[in-house]
Amino acid sequence: xxxxxxxxxxxxxxxxxxxxxxxxxxxxxxxxxxxxxxxxxxxxxxxxxxxxxxxxxxxxxxxxxxxxxxxxxxxxxxxxxxxxxxxxxxxxxxxxxxxxxxxxxxxxxxxxxxxxxxxxxxxxxxxxxxxxxxxxxxxxxxxxxxxxxxxxxxxxxxxxxxxxxxxxxxxxxxxxxxxxxxxxxxxxxxxxxxxxxxxxxxxxxxxxxxxxxxxxxxxxxxxxxxxxxxxxxxxxxxxxxxxxxxxxxxxxxxxxxxxxxxxxxxxxxxxxxxxxxxxxxxxxxxxxxxxxxxxxxxxxxxxxxxxxxxxxxxxxxxxxxxxxxxxxxxxxxxxxxxxxxxxxxxxxxxxxxxxxxxxxxxxxxxxxxxxxxxxxxxxxx
Numbered sequence: 001x002x003x004x005x006x007x008x009x010x011x012x013x014x015x016x017x018x019x020x021x022x023x024x025x026x027x028x029x030x031x032x033x034x035x036x037x038x039x040x041x042x043x044x045x046x047x048x049x050x051x052x053x054x055x056x057x058x059x060x061x062x063x064x065x066x067x068x069x070x071x072x073x074x075x076x077x078x079x080x081x082x083x084x085x086x087x088x089x090x091x092x093x094x095x096x097x098x099x100x101x102x103x104x105x106x107x108x109x110x111x112x113x114x115x116x117x118x119x120x121x122x123x124x125x126x127x128x129x130x131x132x133x134x135x136x137x138x139x140x141x142x143x144x145x146x147x148x149x150x151x152x153x154x155x156x157x158x159x160x161x162x163x164x165x166x167x168x169x170x171x172x173x174x175x176x177x178x179x180x181x182x183x184x185x186x187x188x189x190x191x192x193x194x195x196x197x198x199x200x201x202x203x204x205x206x207x208x209x210x211x212x213x214x215x216x217x218x219x220x221x222x223x224x225x226x227x228x229x230x231x232x233x234x235x236x237x238x239x240x241x242x243x244x245x246x247x248x249x250x251x252x253x254x255x256x257x258x259x260x261x262x263x264x265x266x267x268x269x270x271x272x273x274x275x276x277x278x279x280x281x282x283x284x285x286x287x288x289x290x291x292x293x294x295x296x297x298x299x300x301x302x303x304x305x306x307x308x309x310x311x312x313x314x315x316x317x318x319x320x321x322x323x324x325x326x327x328x329x330x331x332x333x334x335x336x337x338x339x340x341x342x343x344x345x346x347x348x349x350x351x352x353x354x355x356x357x358x359x360x361x362x363x364x365x366x367x368x369x370x371x372x373x374x375x376x377x378x379x380x381x
Contacts, residue, residue: 001319001320001321002319002320002321002359002364002368002371002372003321003359003361004187004298004321004322004323004357004358004359004360004361005186005187005188005297005298005359005360005361006186006187006361006363006364007186007187007191008259008263008361008362008363009191009252010259012255012258013252013255013256015255016251016252016254016255017248017251017252019251020247020248020251021248023247025247026246026247026248027244027246027247027248028214028244028247029247030247031247031248031250031251031254032050032245032247032250034250034254035050035192035245035250035251035253035254035257036048036049036050036197036250038253038254038257039162039172039182039197039199039253039257040199042163042170042172042257042260043162043170043171043172043173043174043180043199044169044170044172044173045172045173045174045180045199045200045201046201046203046206047199047200047201047202047203047205047206048197048198048199048200048206049197049198049206049209049210049213050195050196050197050213050245050250050253051195051196051197051198051213051243051244051245052194052195052196052213052242052243052244052245053183053185053194053195053196053243054082054159054181054182054183054184054185054195054196055082055085055086055196056196056213056241056243057181057182057183057196057197057198058082058083058085058086058129058155058157058181058196059086059089059090059241059243060198060209060212060213060241060243061086061155061179061181061198061209062086062087062089062090062092062127062155063090063208063212063238064179064198064205064208064209064212065126065127065153065155065178065179065205066126067087067090067091067092067126067127068090068091068092069091069092070092071087071090071091071092071093071125071126071127072087072092072093072094072095072123072124072125072126073086073087073090073092073093073094073095073125073126073127073128073129074094074095074096074097074111074114074125074127074128074129075087075094075096075097075106075128075129075130075131075157075329076096076097076099076105076106076129076130076131076133076348077096077097077098077099077328077329077330077344077345077348078099078104078105078131078133078326078328078348078351078352079131079133079157079326079329080159080326080329081329081332081334082159083129083131083157083329084096084329084335086129087127087129092126094335094338095125096329096330096340096344096345096348097110097111097114097128097345098110098345098346098347098348099133099345099347099348099351100347101347101351102287103133103136103138103139103287104133104134104136104286104300104351105130105131105132105133105136105137105138105139106128106130106131106138106143107347108138108139108142108143108146111128111143111146112146115146115149115150119150124150124151124152125152126152126153127152127153127154127155128143128147128152128153128154128155129154129155129156129157130143130154130156130157131157131159131160132156132157132158132159132160132161132164132171133160133298133325134160134286134294134296134297134298134299134300134325135160135161135163135164135189135294135295135296135297135298136161136164136286136287136290136293136294137161137164137165137166137171137290137293137294138156140156140166140167140175140176140177141167141176143176144176144177153178154176154177154178154179155177155178155179155180155181156171156172156174156176156177156179156180156181157181158171158172158180158181158182159181159182159183159185159188159196160183160188160189160295160297160298161182161189161294161295161297162182162188162189162190162260162295163189163260163261163263163264163295164293164294164295165293166290166293171295172199174199174200174201178200178202178205179198179199179200179202179205179209180198180199180200181196181197181198181199182196182197182199183195183196184196184197184249184253184256187297187361188297189260189263189264189295189297190253190256190257190259190260190263191252191253191256192245192249192250192252192253192256193249193252194249195245195249195250195253208238211237211238211240212238212240212241212243213240213241213242213243213244214240214242214243214244215236215240215241215242216236216237216238216239216240217234217235217236217237217240218234218235218237219233219234221233223235223237224237225237262362263362264295264296266362267295267296267297267360267361267362268291268292268296270296270299270360270364270369271291271294271296271299271360272291273366273369274299274358274360274369274373275288277369277370277373278301278373278376281376281377281380282303282304282380283301283302283303283376283380284301284302284303284354285301286299286300286301296360298325298357298360299357299358299359299360300325300355300356300357300358301355301356301358302351302354302355302356303354303356303380304354305353305354307380308353308354308355308356310379311356311376311379311380312324312356314375314376314378314379315356315372315375315376315379318371318375320359320371320372320375321359322356322357322358322359323357324352324355324356324357325355325357326352327352328345328348328349328352330344330345330348331349331352358372358376359372
């Protein structure tokens with residue numbers, strides 16, 4: 001069986017986890033700040049908050065920016081549901097901005113048009129969440145410029161994009177956003193099993209997110225309200241959650257970070273091979289203008305909509321576990337009940353009807369990739 005995504009765990013990773021098991025700390029221990037520092041240093045930001053999932057990172061990011069009832073958050077329809085759900089968790093409304101046909105990311109031109117209309121209606125979003133689909137950065141300079149013009153906050157959903165770069169800077173450096181979040185699910189660039197992280201340059205945001213991941217509790221007397229009873233004392237000053245990452249997960253993540261350059265190199269080599277091997281087929285390949293900047297979490301090709309199911313079935317019959325990224329969020333039953341429906345975001349819907357995700361991960365061999373390509377060619381014949 002050839003899977004579209006798969007973790008790579010080596011003996012150093014196992015040794016890092018064993019070391020935590022043999023230590024005094026399984027959670028809330030020293031492995032957490034070490035992992036946070038490793039990711040923050042890689043991305044070039046001063047602050048990071050490790051949490052239990054990428055979804056948790058999105059949620060606390062919204063809360064840290066003050067998102068709540070009466071607010072609206074905009075994101076891309078071409079994403080996993082968590083990019084939109086985080087707004088609903090916070091009590092806000094959600095809306096979407098259609099994607100660019102080439103990059104499959106949120107389209108800055110469509111964002112600009114929608115913002116002009118929203119300002120006239122007095123219903124501007126509080127936060128916009130651009131999603132770096134497949135590991136390719138959105139046009140953050142354009143999005144940042146619009147955010148400044150219209151008074152918005154920006155959360156980059158980089159769940160696909162740890163290790164990517166844009167304009168010479170690492171995705172996650174927050175040069176054009178308030179917060180960047182990433183995910184460590186097993187199919188992502190590195191894994192902690194489950195887990196996520198929020199990165200920021202803002203110390204106040206970092207402190208609030210650190211509290212929100214742990215019940216909103218502080219042990220810092222400087223943040224206290226009223227008397228401080230003693231060294232045992234703590235106060236809950238926010239309504240937070242138990243979104244903590246364990247030291248076991250953090251140790252695995254810190255070990256995996258040492259291999260991130262290797263993972264990226266292999267993914268990019270596989271992409272180069274795909275481009276060579278798939279040339280001339282009746283499919284649309286991902287835009288190639290940022291191949292060495294993308295982290296290539298996913299490699300998605302597009303086939304004629306009327307042939308997509310047959311191609312999908314042929315790959316599955318050959319034990320190639322492909323899938324579709326993504327069903328547009330606004331077409332999910334929950335979001336239809338909120339008033340969204342077919343035709344609302346036509347570019348995302350058109351893309352969905354044609355998309356197939358092909359396997360790409362560091363454990364994929366050249367021979368396996370050759371088999372994927374041969375099967376795809378046969379299905380398209």
